[in-house]
Amino acid sequence: MFSEIINEMKSSKLKKKYITSEGAIKLKKELTFLWSTERPKIVDAVHEAAKNGDRSENGDYIYGKRKLREIDRRLKYLTNQLSVVNIVRDKPNDVNCIYFSAFVELENLNNKKTFVCRLVGIDETNIAENWINVDSPLGKSLIGRSCSDVVKIKTKIAETEYKVINFWY
Numbered sequence: 001m002f003s004e005i006i007n008e009m010k011s012s013k014l015k016k017k018y019i020t021s022e023g024a025i026k027l028k029k030e031l032t033f034l035w036s037t038e039r040p041k042i043v044d045a046v047h048e049a050a051k052n053g054d055r056s057e058n059g060d061y062i063y064g065k066r067k068l069r070e071i072d073r074r075l076k077y078l079t080n081q082l083s084v085v086n087i088v089r090d091k092p093n094d095v096n097c098i099y100f101s102a103f104v105e106l107e108n109l110n111n112k113k114t115f116v117c118r119l120v121g122i123d124e125t126n127i128a129e130n131w132i133n134v135d136s137p138l139g140k141s142l143i144g145r146s147c148s149d150v151v152k153i154k155t156k157i158a159e160t161e162y163k164v165i166n167f168w169y
Contacts, residue, residue: 018134019085020101023124031078034071042068081123091169098142100134102167109150109161119143138162 019027046064055061092099100119107114117130119142125133132139141151142164149164 017081017085017121017123018088018100019081019121019123021087021089023121024082024085024087027078027082027123031075031082034075034078039068039071039075042071085121085123095169096146098145098164098167100143102142102169104142104167105165106162107165109163110158114165 042064046061046068049055049058049061049064052058052061088101091101098104098119100121103116103118105114105116115130117132117138119134119139120126120131122133122135124131125136134140134143137153137155138151141153145151145164147164147166151162151164153160153162
């Protein structure tokens with residue numbers, strides 16, 4: 001499976017959606033929580049608010065229905081994502097290059113600061129943890145690279161160079 005992912009990553013854009021096993025577990029936990037805990041609580045609140053008469057001016061009822069729609073939208077999204085994503089559980093055969101799910105230590109050559117990021121799927125992207133989308137400009141440029149390689153990222157504002165210090169899975 002990983003060789004299929006590698007070939008796809010070398011192309012310009014991923015056709016399939018990938019997620020790490022940790023990311024899939026997180027999505028499943030959110031789905032379970034929303035379905036078994038959060039949604040029933042809101043349904044009960046809406047039911048109680050509906051007993052209070054005129055629903056057109058009942059703030060609790062209106063807010064509850066809006067919250068219920070938001071939860072249902074999220075449940076639909078999570079269910080769909082979990083049905084279409086490919087969960088990547090294994091390390092790549094070639095651990096001498098950077099691929100999906102790798103942790104990468106980079107040095108920003110413009111300001112000489114180092115940081116660690118992880119290449120993940122869109123549903124796992126988290127700026128606070130430096131988990132970047134593998135389909136982002138930096139993510140794309142890191143695929144297939146190895147230690148000591150330098151990548152350039154051009155944006156409308158600036159051009160930044162990063163040196164790969166280390167990576168691991």
